[in-house]
Amino acid sequence: MDFSFTPEQDELRSQARSFLxxxxxxxxxxxxELGWTGVSVPExxxxxxxxxxxxxxxxxxxxxxxxxxxxxxxxxxxxxALPPELLAEVAAGEASWTLATGPLVPDLDTxxxxxxxxxxxxxxxxxxxxxxxxTSDETRPLxxxxxGATIRxxxxxxxxxxxxxxxxxxxxxxxxxxxxxALELGVEHASTREQFGKPIGVYQAxxxxxxxxxxxxxxxxxxxxxAAWCVAEGDEQAETSCAAAKAYAAETAVAACExxxxxxxxxxxxxxxVLHRLYKRAQWIHAFDASPxxxxxxxxxxxxxxxxxx
Amino acid sequence: MDLRDTPAEADxxxxxxxWLAANLTRELxxxxxxxxxxxxFGREWSRKLYDAGYxxxxxxEEHGGQGAPYSHQxxxxxxxxxxxxxxxxxxxxxxxxxPTIVVHGTExxxxxxxxxxxxxxxxxxxxxxxxxxxxxxxxxRCGAExxxxxxxxxxxxxxxxxxxxxxxxxxxxxxxPASQGHKGLxxxxxxxxxxxxxxxxxxxxxxxxxxxxxxxxxxxxxVENVLGEIGSGWQVAMTTLLHERGTMGFSLTAxxxxxxxxxxxxxxxxxxxxxxxxxxxxxxxxxQALRYTNYRALSQLMKTGTPGPEGSVSKLVWSExxxxxxxxxxxxxxxxxxxxxxxxxxxxxxxxHQLRSRGNTIEAGTSEILRTIVAERVLGLPRGR
Numbered sequence: 101m102d103f104s105f106t107p108e109q110d111e112l113r114s115q116a117r118s119f120l121x122x123x124x125x126x127x128x129x130x131x132x133e134l135g136w137t138g139v140s141v142p143e144x145x146x147x148x149x150x151x152x153x154x155x156x157x158x159x160x161x162x163x164x165x166x167x168x169x170x171x172x173x174x175x176x177x178x179x180x181a182l183p184p185e186l187l188a189e190v191a192a193g194e195a196s197w198t199l200a201t202g203p204l205v206p207d208l209d210t211x212x213x214x215x216x217x218x219x220x221x222x223x224x225x226x227x228x229x230x231x232x233x234x235t236s237d238e239t240r241p242l243x244x245x246x247x248g249a250t251i252r253x254x255x256x257x258x259x260x261x262x263x264x265x266x267x268x269x270x271x272x273x274x275x276x277x278x279x280x281x282a283l284e285l286g287v288e289h290a291s292t293r294e295q296f297g298k299p300i301g302v303y304q305a306x307x308x309x310x311x312x313x314x315x316x317x318x319x320x321x322x323x324x325x326x327a328a329w330c331v332a333e334g335d336e337q338a339e340t341s342c343a344a345a346k347a348y349a350a351e352t353a354v355a356a357c358e359x360x361x362x363x364x365x366x367x368x369x370x371x372x373x374v375l376h377r378l379y380k381r382a383q384w385i386h387a388f389d390a391s392p393x394x395x396x397x398x399x400x401x402x403x404x405x406x407x408x409x410x
Numbered sequence: 411m412d413l414r415d416t417p418a419e420a421d422x423x424x425x426x427x428x429w430l431a432a433n434l435t436r437e438l439x440x441x442x443x444x445x446x447x448x449x450x451f452g453r454e455w456s457r458k459l460y461d462a463g464y465x466x467x468x469x470x471e472e473h474g475g476q477g478a479p480y481s482h483q484x485x486x487x488x489x490x491x492x493x494x495x496x497x498x499x500x501x502x503x504x505x506x507x508x509p510t511i512v513v514h515g516t517e518x519x520x521x522x523x524x525x526x527x528x529x530x531x532x533x534x535x536x537x538x539x540x541x542x543x544x545x546x547x548x549x550x551r552c553g554a555e556x557x558x559x560x561x562x563x564x565x566x567x568x569x570x571x572x573x574x575x576x577x578x579x580x581x582x583x584x585x586x587p588a589s590q591g592h593k594g595l596x597x598x599x600x601x602x603x604x605x606x607x608x609x610x611x612x613x614x615x616x617x618x619x620x621x622x623x624x625x626x627x628x629x630x631x632x633v634e635n636v637l638g639e640i641g642s643g644w645q646v647a648m649t650t651l652l653h654e655r656g657t658m659g660f661s662l663t664a665x666x667x668x669x670x671x672x673x674x675x676x677x678x679x680x681x682x683x684x685x686x687x688x689x690x691x692x693x694x695x696x697x698q699a700l701r702y703t704n705y706r707a708l709s710q711l712m713k714t715g716t717p718g719p720e721g722s723v724s725k726l727v728w729s730e731x732x733x734x735x736x737x738x739x740x741x742x743x744x745x746x747x748x749x750x751x752x753x754x755x756x757x758x759x760x761x762x763h764q765l766r767s768r769g770n771t772i773e774a775g776t777s778e779i780l781r782t783i784v785a786e787r788v789l790g791l792p793r794g795r
Contacts, residue, residue: 101413101414101481101705101709103708103709104710153411287789287790287791290791290792291791291792301791302793303794304781304785307786308781308782311784314789319696319703319723322705322720325411326413344695347691348695396695397684397687399695400694403690404678
């Protein structure tokens with residue numbers, strides 16, 4: 101049993117962290133240059149041939165950085181449906197994708213091409229009119245599609261569960277990145293802001309909620325990384341572990357931001373501070389695909405009505 | 411990263427399961443510390459575990475241990491809890507006194523005490539808390555006055571599990587009466603059979619007397635029974651508490667797993683409404699989160715020799731989850747919830763566990779103290795004291 105990263109995986113994370121801290125608006129071409137758009141694409145299709153675990157590291161770091169672009173939509177949502185020649189374009193940075201799984205579609209402002217999921221599989225859509233909607237998280241707008249025609253089938257319905265699991269694991273990791281950053285901001289503020297002659301972090305009404313956030317973030321990371329490992333390994337527990345991870349991590353991220361906003365006082369409530377943007381991403385993650393309560397109802401159905409899980 | 415057992419771990423797990431299947435009798439299953447019957451069978455059971463090579467797994471071989479990797483200890487705790495096997499009766503010796511003696515003890519102390527801790531021939535108890543020194547351990551007042559080659563101990567300790575059957579006590583005393591706080595403390599090994607030691611049982615919320623008060627009246631402790639240096643008791647006590655909080659995550663999580671399995675069976679049998687179903691799912695998710703957080707901390711421990719900071723939240727989260735779980739179980743029992751023991755479903759399992767769970771957020775560091783530790787030592791927030 102080994103639940104730790106390799107030195108190469110640690111290196112990937114620290115490179116991602118420095119790149120994203122130094123680059124305000126990374127382009128798709130830049131991500132391709134770094135090899136990120138091919139991270140989990142097989143080598144035969146021009147990718148790095150790494151696993152979903154390496155991709156997961158990038159999702160966590162991109163969430164932390166509130167990256168604005170089609171990485172999640174391309175890599176987590178659409179990738180399982182793409183045949184090798186289209187994966188090669190993604191790996192080379194020549195194309196990005198988004199996938200319509202319902203009426204509201206993410207990343208229509210940045211994705212090059214559009215796929216649509218239906219009961220009978222995943223299809224490429226061409227000629228559709230894109231309407232990008234006003235979205236609280238400006239870095240990941242939702243949009244609607246009108247018209248257009250499905251020009252070819254990309255994959256059969258068997259990829260749909262894989263898409264669902266990858267999306268949930270990826271969003272759980274993004275949520276961990278968001279929550280961790282909100283916690284760090286809260287700790288920094290509580291250590292430096294003084295009231296009544298002391299840094300406010302000495303007061304337990306401030307420090308204990310931050311300790312709770314720390315506990316929840318660590319638990320969420322354990323669930324999210326385990327879900328990513330299950331996806332990478334095709335483990336039989338992947339379905340429940342991805343549902344559990346997304347449910348817990350989304351609530352953790354929302355609560356982490358809310359506590360950090362409170363710790364920051366008036367400053368945390370301003371438009372200038374980054375906290376509201378982290379908060380809105382957390383809320384976006386909470387809402388997308390399935391809410392924590394609905395994911396828990398999936399889990400409990402397996403526990404109580406099905407055969408149970410180990 | 412590989413979340414499966416290695417071949418060696420899988421072998422160890424399979425061997426232990428087979429051993430438990432052959433040796434764990436129905437009578438022993440589910441017995442808990444403090445229950446009178448456990449005291450009766452406990453030493454014999456502990457000796458059996460020891461003879462089979464399952465005790466002191468991570469202790470150095472020179473001290474009678476197995477020198478096995480930490481993962482084997484984790485598997486041992488998991489499988490024991492899943493089988494509802496009672497643990498070794500000498501938990502204070504194994505988990506607290508022994509590791510402290512390994513770190514701070516003289517060669518003579520190691521030779522004298524370690525082997526009999528493992529074999530359960532001698533039982534230990536802990537003399538830390540006092541009526542006026544709970545979370546604030548540095549406020550201890552139990553006095554130890556040096557007279558020639560012996561200390562004379564006078565004072566009172568409280569919340570001491572196993573004291574009524576213990577042979578020895580790890581005892582934190584104030585050896586410098588003029589001192590205050592962390593200074594002037596001395597850590598002693600006290601013989602519980604010495605004249606002047608009196609133990610009184612404390613009946614707790616469950617009706618059982620799991621722990622005790624200990625009164626020391628002119629009790630003589632030879633100076634060679636000082637653990638560490640005279641006056642350095644605080645540092646030695648911190649070693650003990652590090653071990654208390656550091657090694658129990660796996661058994662706690664596995665105990666929660668057993669309770670959750672019973673809760674799921676109860677809900678399947680009696681039905682659960684939508685709100686209760688949601689709470690069951692939340693508990694299951696938290697259990698998974700705790701389990702894999704323990705694995706992350708363990709992997710860090712095996713790679714670097716020190717557990718990762720993420721492990722520090724294990725007990726905090728577990729204790730509150732266990733309280734929610736047992737309360738939910740009582741709710742599922744409906745009007746039968748107030749019944750006790752043989753008149754209650756499952757022999758009163760849920761009633762006992764629900765009441766006992768209120769102690770979980772108090773013992774071994776209150777939740778308030780644990781949050782402060784996370785805030786100050788893990789997050790680096792400014793200290794309030």
